[in-house]
Amino acid sequence: MSTASAAAARPATAPSLTGVFVRLKLSLLRNGLRQSTGRTLAYVASIVVGLLFAGAVVLGLTALRGNAHAGALAVLLTGMLTVGWAVMPLFFPGSDETLDPTRLVMLPLRPRPLIVSLLMASLVGIGPVVTLMLVAGAVIAVADGALAAVVGVVAAVLVLLVCVALARAIATASVRLLTSRRGRDLAVLGGLFIALGGQGVNIAAQRLGRPDGLSVLEPLGEVLRWVPPASALGAVDDAGHGAYGRALAGLALTALALALLLWWWQRTLTALMTSPDSSTLQALEKDGARRSGTGERGLARLLPDGRTGTVMRRSLRYAWRDPKSKMAWATALGVGLLVPIATSAQGNGSMYTAFSASALLGAQMYNQFGQDTSAFWMVASTIATPRDAYQELRARALTLALVAVPYVTLVVVGAAALIGPWSDFVEVYGLSLAVLGALLATGAMSSALFPYSIPSEGNKNVAPGQGAIAWFSLFGGVLVAAVLCSPLVALTVWLHVAGLHQLLWLLLPAGAVYGVGLAEAGLRVAAPRVATRLPEILGAVSKG
């Protein structure tokens, strides 16, 4: 193994490199803590929470010893841990500055000992400790007999090394991307990843909580147990059942993966440390691609001329290119779909959960100008009349509708098909459209009256000091939107109560017309306010 030979060679070539790195990492941790009490508290809290969480999981796994599905669970847990380690450096770059290879470029270090030392230094920290505990818990859950215990110790060490090496290798491979200006966009998307991942875990936990829920894992575990490093955990299970050949194969797979990872890491690290920064070249190549790409241009040509089409084109480009807009869109689309799916997965779904799609997409209309940041001056300097403002707002509402109407349709149809009953389809669809229209209307109003700025860096979506405005406008607006929709809700209830079920289909055209009417009225009321409040809006969205 390359690791073994490297480790053997290390004392001769660079006697204390590992020690140096480990000490460097420890002192960085210590200095970080010394900076402020708040940070110390946060760090201590995260350690305590991490250890408590790991401890609880270990206890749970110990309790599962002997369960028929413990093997699948252990394998799955290892797989999830590995995925976590793999995406960590992408979403939270710079979380470990000792190991930022760009900082080592100036040092006369040979790659192989460097890799070993970096790997050892990576093992210092709360993350690896928690990981080791979790893996140990998984081993405890499946290890049956002395031989399995021995295999378990080897497996735990291997899994930990693979996880850490994977994280470092990915961080190194993507360092150019992550230190570039646009690469940090990924960090913004990290929050979304966590939100969706959390929801996924939530659903999974609910499923597993049912009697015999663990059996759901079997097919997944069957595949995963041959994927390293989870294969090491599979090996522990096999060793307990006397399947020594399978056990050996599982361990070997993980060891091979580790060797390959280290080799890849070393190669990218060497390339990184010896080649010039090529980010400019890459940027140029990408620009070439954008120029020749005609797809968007073809689609963009379908949009109307004048202010409407111009604003829509820009909004759509921003939805894709601006990390904050992209995240907002992805969240609205993702969560809007997730709510009906999650509730139906729990078995107590109602078709009315499909409202989440129109609610979340409609809420995108709020704080339209905050999304522009201080670049809003360009919009402001071209708005001279309420009519200009109306066209600007209408174009933004149309952009939203362009995505929201088909999407809401899709979600409502999906909800009718999966949750049912189809008899509710018409009223849910009609009400959804009305909700969308009401939110567009109140969103336009609150964009005019309660703008606030969205900092472009980091995960915050409200500038300090403007949180109250943001919450007030969103909740106030949603309340008003609910009130605006109440006539239609009343109509629905009345049709049901009066037993006029044959007239329920009326709710669809009524909802659509009512939604369009509300949106149009909202835009018309908001437009003159935008036109007279341009400097105030610009001031509000330029903060932070």
Add this chain to the structure above:
Amino acid sequence: MANEPEHIEGRAETAPPQHSTVAPGGPATAPGDVMAGPPAVRIQGLWKKFGEQTAVHGIDLTLPAGRFIGLVGPNGAGKTTTLSMVTGLLRPDAGTVEIGGHDVWQDPVSVKSRIGVLPEGLRLFERLSGRELLSYIGRLRGLPGDEVDKRAGQLLDVLGLSGAQHKLVVDYSTGMRKKIGLAAALLHNPEILFLDEPFEGVDPVSAQTIRGVLERYTASGATVIFSSHVMELVESLCDWVAVLAAGRIRADGPLAEVRGAAPSLQDAFLELVGAQDRGAGADLDWLGGGRAR
């Protein structure tokens, strides 16, 4: 302040030739009586307070049309604040601003189409490429699409941005941003151009290009009003200067008049803002000498 002959000489040196047609009445002695039409900008009693601090302290100023006008002043003098209020991006606490005879706040329709703005400290739509940005702002201003594309191409060419036209503005350097901002301000061929520190961060070659563009633009009778800290630049470019310090106008008028008897605008400026003896003072006697610590 200035004696007449020197004053005329000073203008003749720097003013483009066609200014004789703009100001046929001879030497400009007071703003306002020079031209037939309304002044480019007329500011009366302009105030702006940020909390306790008064950023602009009752400015009265009349700037003639068809000139290259420099607005100078130390950091924090209120140049950006004044330009923002004049261009309708910031609401004044008191006072009126007229551009080409139209009130900025009463008659935005007439004003907004007539002016071009390059603000300072505000962002652009940075996730658009340079060309997309120009095409966006041109169409927002209501120009026909093919005209926008034609003009954008020419501006990008002249400003040396053709090579980067498909790059996102977020990846532009400081100077490139200034240039694309200038192109965006020029696109609709405004009568009056307001530029806040247009030469900040721009390399000498590009600065020369921008000068050329702006000089040709004023030669056609348009007005440029720009703020700057670089006195040499203002002295060589402008034929009209306004000096702002602590939110008040200290001097304004033709360059030679403001310069007066001082050897250069720099000296006149230091004298006007009262900063001459606050030089490299004795307070910093520890600085230098090669003795570390």
